[in-house]
Amino acid sequence: MKYDIVILTDHKHAYPKTIDDYTKNVITEDALVTNALGKLGLNTIRLAWNDLYFDWSSTKAILFRTTWDYFDDFPKFSNWLDTVSKVTTLINSEALIRWNIDKHYLQDLQNNGVHVAETLFIEAGTTKSLEQLHTETGWTDTVLKPCVSGAARHTYKLNAENRANHEGVYKVLIENEAMMLQPFQHRIVLEGEVSMMVFNGQFTHAILKKAKAGDFRVQDDFGGSVHSYTPTEAEIEFAENTVRACKELPLYARVDIFNDNDGKIALAELELIEPELWFRNHPEAALILAEAIKEKLSLL
Secondary structure, three states: OOEEEEEEEOHHHHOOOOOOHHHHHHHHHHHHHHHHHHHOOOOEEEEEOOOOOOOHHHEEEEEEEEOOOHHHHHHHHHHHHHHHOOOOEEEOOHHHHHHHHOOOHHHHHHHOOOOEOOOEEEOOOOOOOHHHHHHHHOOOOEEEEEOOOOOOOOOEEEOOOOHHHHHHHHHHHHHHOOEEEEEOOHHHHHHOEEEEEEEOOEEEEEEEEEOOOOOOOOOHHHOOEEEEOOOOHHHHHHHHHHHHOOOOOOOEEEEEEEEOOOOOEEEEEEEOOOOOOOHHHOOHHHHHHHHHHHHHHHOO
16 A cells, blocks of 8 residues: 555554553644644555564655654664665655754754854763863853753753762763763753744744753653743744754754843754654644645655
8 A cells, every 4th residue: 555654653652552641642643643634635654663564665755753762772763764765755854864863963053053052062982071071161060961862861960069970871871972061051940941843944833841840851751841832033033043054944843942041042952853743732733734745745
């Protein structure tokens, strides 16, 4: 059977053993996209990216939605990506996905005029300790995380009191993967982080994420809360300018922004691979994405 679109997820959410609130949200989001594509006459199927039996050449395109385990076995995912990109169209493109997987992309965006949170990239194999890096930068409160990661994997808030306790795990990590160190952004704790959804270059909707009391991570995995949010014109302009600063215009993007320690709008992350897009908060956006996909398919 031939398909127009495969809506891509991971094995856990393709074949859930239990339906908790988190899984229910994933299924709801994917259903909204599926229904929107169906209304436009597009034939879809929902699969895990590591499905062993599907013929990927039998679909016109693959829409990456909730492949939230790709960084758990990145070599396997990378090989799969290389294979499927030769037989079908990826949304977003393979070039954008590979660029966005590694947070060195922030340097490219900064070079293209996007204001990014101050960042020190620490390349794999570096022998400098955390203590040395903090001495050289002059930073006191910081956040350390891998350049290829997700869901706050190995993300640590550091200060003078706890840095020594993290030297061991940092030494193990830096032997095999690049890391990034950033000054701790106090306004994120006070004000939260805004996720701006942008489809085909146009802003559609936003939500505000706040960390739970005593934490700094805004992800709901760690108890963060989600709130409706109406962005300012400056925030909308920032989000749209960010996607236009990419190497090619993504069909969908989530632009995570915050006010930095100096009070300026700054980019925290640009999510082009499998971002949660909060369709359940703004269902009409699923149709906007579907229309953009149909237009893209008409050009293939």
